[in-house]
Amino acid sequence: MTLIDISKVQPGNPLEVVERMATTHQWSCERACEDEVTIVVQGEWGDYQVSFTWMHDMEALHLACSFELKVPERNKAEVQHLVPMINAQMWVGHFDLWPTDGLVMFRHTLLLSGGVEASDRQCEVLLSAALDACEQYYSAFQLAAWAGVGAHEALAAVMFETAGEA
DSSP: OOHHHHHTOOOOOTHHHHHHHHHHHTOEEEEEETTEEEEEEEOSSSEEEEEEEEEGGGTEEEEEEEEEOOOOGGGHHHHHHHHHHHHTTOSSOEEEEETTTTEEEEEEEEEOGGGOOOOHHHHHHHHHHHHHHHHHHHHHHHHHHHSOOOHHHHHHHHHOOOOSOO
16 A cells, blocks of 8 residues: 555544444434434423534544523624623633523634544543533523623623532
8 A cells, every 4th residue: 555545544433433323322423414413402491402523634533512692682792792701711612602592602613634533532532522612601691681790790600619418
């Protein structure tokens, strides 16, 4: 096998790993097309719709985890201000706000360049990072959208760590 032949070897589709993970956890799973799988995961605050998209040309597995957030017109500016404040706290991934669809979306990508195949653990960590971020910041989005709390105060409220139990 020459170097040219090696570079043409296509790795397995990482969506098979994602489907196996969904089946193991008994999550609702739908394969929209060859390059996309959508699962629904129940969290503490609600259900999260998680779409995994395999991008052949970039050799990347993209994750988009969304939850519904219908924002009243009077609070849209605070929610829009909150998104970059939260993103500044993030080590990996980022949030986007899709106000016309009423969605908050966490996005992250697993790069698999050079023919690297996705492992079960990599896909689990990718999903875990998304769910953890959504669970951590869900309340901040709700406070800014529905309680009329300012972006700074909403973020401070979810960043407050407690010790022990009352």
